Amino acid sequence: MKISANSLCPCGSSKKYKKCCKIFHNGSKPKTALELMKSRYCAYVIGDAKYIIKTTHPENIEYTKDTQTWASSIKEFSQNSEFLGLSILDFKEDINVSFVTFNALIKQNAQDASFIEKSRFEKIDGMWLYHSGQIS
Numbered sequence: 001m002k003i004s005a006n007s008l009c010p011c012g013s014s015k016k017y018k019k020c021c022k023i024f025h026n027g028s029k030p031k032t033a034l035e036l037m038k039s040r041y042c043a044y045v046i047g048d049a050k051y052i053i054k055t056t057h058p059e060n061i062e063y064t065k066d067t068q069t070w071a072s073s074i075k076e077f078s079q080n081s082e083f084l085g086l087s088i089l090d091f092k093e094d095i096n097v098s099f100v101t102f103n104a105l106i107k108q109n110a111q112d113a114s115f116i117e118k119s120r121f122e123k124i125d126g127m128w129l130y131h132s133g134q135i136s
């Protein structure tokens with residue numbers, strides 16, 4: 001889905017995209033795992049596979065050096081999904097490991113594909129990365 005810089009950010013912040021997640025998509029480092037999580041959700045909405053790949057921990061199960069195949073599967077997920085919103089249910093922050101529990105409202109093929117996930121984030125060289133997720 002294409003969104004303009006002046007649209008409301010899909011992450012649910014009530015800020016304009018250009019003043020919210022776009023800053024991170026353009027290269028700034030999120031200060032917290034929560035900011036990273038929201039900016040990754042937003043990257044799925046707009047199909048920014050590069051950002052998803054860049055912010056995935058090397059220990060993640062989907063991590064592969066074959067970034068071309070990886071990017072196409074991210075784009076496919078993005079194109080086949082209708083993103084209806086994000087709510088943050090819990091955020092536990094520590095220095096190098098943080099957890100965010102969220103509810104992503106998603107529709108695929110006109111069917112509800114929403115899920116609740118507890119994501120684990122780890123900080124490497126000052127950059128928060130998505131490590132893994134547990135879907136409940």
Ligand SMILES: [Zn+2]
Nearest residue numbers: 009011020021
């Ligand atoms: Zn945002």
